[in-house]
């Protein structure tokens with residue numbers, strides 16, 4: 595490991611060790627990352643905190659065991675990542691507000707909840723940023739949307755960018771675009787898995803075993819993704835390469851195109867966007 599490969603981060607409190615909290619944590623625990631001052635993680639249930647108890651560099655607290663867990667975790671932390679469900683955010687912010695260090699950076703991963711809500715619940719000395727990572731963070735392949743708040747400096751943005759780069763790539767957007775980004779890349783892995791499930795069901799229906807179907811379909815999605823990245827070609831060019839004139843793929847695509855997938859994805863992402871607005875309203 596060279597110095598250029600490594601990331602140094604100041605002390606971090608991660609509030610909420612669910613799917614996304616643990617996905618972000620996985621990047622912070624990489625050998626190339628040094629969190630000076632360590633990582634404090636909180637969760638509601640003691641069971642999840644116990645799972646993290648032996649992780650080097652991590653101190654885990656459960657709010658079920660200790661009502662002060664979140665306040666203890668944020669005291670002295672330079673960066674606080676809020677990874678609880680959106681509906682829980684306002685109460686959590688009220689709980690920790692007085693314990694935050696002046697100058698602390700609070701980063702939200704919560705869908706929908708606006709910077710304005712965070713800033714309204716926190717002291718004016720605290721810098722707020724919003725992020726929208728996705729679950730491939732677990733394998734270092736997240737795409738994270740990141741937006742600065744009204745009180746965050748360029749240095750805060752750079753620090754939080756480097757934090758999320760431990761789990762993948764980062765796309766900076768104005769907050770007005772973050773909910774839209776969430777409907778694409780935040781939710782996106784679920785759309786891909788739904789397609790995988792559907793193609794797997796078609797394979798089983800054609801007589802393949804579940805194991806064979808998984809090998810065929812998972813391998814095809816992984817190979818196609820890698821081909822897209824490695825070839826530098828567009829998805830359209832690559833689709834055309836598969837589709838022999840008057841061949842079998844052409845027949846299959848004609849059926850799929852009847853469903854007007856672009857319109858369906860517009861409708862689906864519009865529904866996700868509407869839900870983000872509901873979450874913002876609380």
Ligand SMILES: NC(=O)C1=CN([C@@H]2O[C@H](COP(=O)(O)OP(=O)(O)OC[C@H]3O[C@@H](n4cnc5c(N)ncnc54)[C@H](OP(=O)(O)O)[C@@H]3O)[C@@H](O)[C@H]2O)C=CC1
Pocket residue numbers: 609610611612613614615636637638639640642657664677678679680682686703704705726727728729780
């Ligand atoms: N899942 C995803 O793909 C993405 C999720 N997000 C956002 O991440 C956030 C978390 O979602 P997700 O990880 O899926 O949800 P989970 O339910 O998996 O995680 C939420 C975690 O918060 C814990 N928790 C609840 N209350 C408290 C509290 N008062 N203090 C500390 N911890 C608490 C829960 O503990 P317990 O289990 O014990 O109740 C749970 O572990 C949401 O705001 C979501 O919008 C953002 C991008 C993508």
Ligand SMILES: O=C(O)[C@@H]1CCC=N1
Pocket residue numbers: 705776780781
């Ligand atoms: O479904 C959700 O609300 C979160 C945000 C994006 C992905 N999961």
